[in-house]
Amino acid sequence: MDIHLAADLLHAALRAGTPLALCALGVLVAERAGVLNLGQEGIMLMGAVTGFAISLETGSHAAGALAAIAVGALMGALFVLLTLPLRANPVASGLALAVFGSGLCAFVGSGYVGSSLQGIAVAAIPWLSELPLVGKALFAQDPLLYAAWALALGIGLTLHRTRFGLVLSAVGEDPEVAHRLGVRVLPMRAAMACLGAALTGLGGAYLSLAYTPLWTEDMTSGRGWIALAMVVLAGWRTGSVLLASYLFGFFSILNLLMQDMGWSVSPNLLSMTPYVLCLAALIALSSQGRFSDRRAPGALGQNFHKEG
């Protein structure tokens, strides 16, 4: 394998992992606050169709991305509506949202099936992108990917290094105690649910604006569900979430390359890898001890109701 091919592969792997990373970041942010929203697939699809449709109509990628964020936040707000005032079961609500999103996006997108969009152009950083092997992968990507990295950095710092992040973790661990200490649990959970869904919507928009600039039904092909698993695999830590997402992207490209090189590992076995890794992580997590700081937020998926 020559160096140009390897550089191309790294470049492709980073692109492949980014929609997943964005969605996983959204899941992370929400789950840290104790909000378990299983509707990621539907939200991501709605983000994808919205981004594509608005970009096509307005001619602006930025407008499309912003619209996708807004639609994602709206879907998050819908989830909040169902689980907070209406007190519906969060698991059922999330699944309903996933199905709703899938159906609605097919309806909205039916007029856009044969349309092609000019994808978001690569913004190569002049001298750095010429570096061998990593130059193209790290410094010749599109602006939305750089934005995703910036968001990841911001979220990571906030969650792990600021007081706000600590309070958020408290809300996710034990909302009763946080509430008694004066933290406004419900508004915080609502805000994080919306923010998380907005990030997922942006992940969907990355697919339809930069990755494959077209609209096709079932465009996300299960990435929303994979993101949910990725966050578990990564133990609810930002750095690990990013690593897991990009590893997933890397493995999917590697799978294709291995076929070409004649290594006869069944592609089905290779595509099983992320899920097997998740299972292994879950088994490891369920035994406490060394991994105790990587377990789920204590109140994940439980509705919190103010008493009195």
Added chain:
Amino acid sequence: MLSELGNTSKPEPSNRRGVSSQRDSNAPAKRARGVLLAGLLLIHVPLAAQPLKVAFVHENPVGQGGWTLSHELAREKLQAHFGDAIETTALDKVAPGGDTERVLTKLARSGQQMIFATSFGHMSGAARVSRRFPDVVFEHAAGYTMGPNLGTYQIRAYQGRYLAGFAAGLVTETNRLGYVGAFPIPEVVRGINAFTLGARAANPQAEVEIIWISTWSDAGRSREAAELLASLQADVITHHTETSAAVQAAEQRGVWSVGYQTDRSAFAPKHHLVSIAHNWLPIYRDKIQARLDGRWTAQAKWVGVEQDATQLVGWGGQVPQEVRERVLEQRQRLLSGALRVFTGPLFDAQGRQRLAEGATMADEDLLRMEWLLAGIGGDAPR
């Protein structure tokens, strides 16, 4: 009060019952005519009001712009062609397996008289359900199982593939042709082999390289595979998947693309070579007409260039005129019978001879073709 209801005409005097016989001496003849007319209408109305109910079942959503869309385009034209004689419905996203059986059973029970299952994955479901409903006509596309009320139909898309491969062989400069494949079912393998034979006929140095992505509809995977093929120096990329992502990826890398199933040129405005489009109308028209005329029998119906069922559409602007002319020449040879796509000797990837020198391949062998020609890179996944 009666008087307030608009009394422009005075009501009849007392004995209204006898009015008609007083006024009309031709009453018996008129009555007879009325009865006859009513009788004719009564017979006629049920005949006219009972269009043939035809249902279409698709595996993938229409909203992916590929195989299913090609069927739906034909269905629209069918409705226009037959007018009130048929009434069509269609269902997409019917997955192979349990879902297929459930949906087909429901359609048969609800009065559908002719059901087309348009995906290879529907084969076993269609076979099972057709045995339970012997009065309903079942047709299955792209498969090989048949029954007393189960026919099959397929387009000889391999002829279109051969012609497109011929064009690819002429335009390639690196002599590497990339193929994004989904699953190694006979239709896909036939297409790959035909494309390769066409390319080699035009350019003996041309090599085909396949990457299998094990999915019909993941646009991202299609793109990744196409980009990898481009990185591996392929300068013509084609696909056998639902989405246009491979064509779009080829365009962004500045290499030729060959679309499949529908016209994909919108996704490659500059560097498109050609698209191989499926035209299902001749097959559907003939099968439905046979059923309407009461002469339907279970047949394996294969239609190719002779009825324009496989079309070359969306020729790219940068394609040299000479290439187009040479391809059309080959098409003429196919039409006249001077050229048959699968002509021996043919050897598979393991070195076994599959077709003797000078022999041509029979339809049964074409239907079950699951072996790739020797010299194609990228073995089929087991």
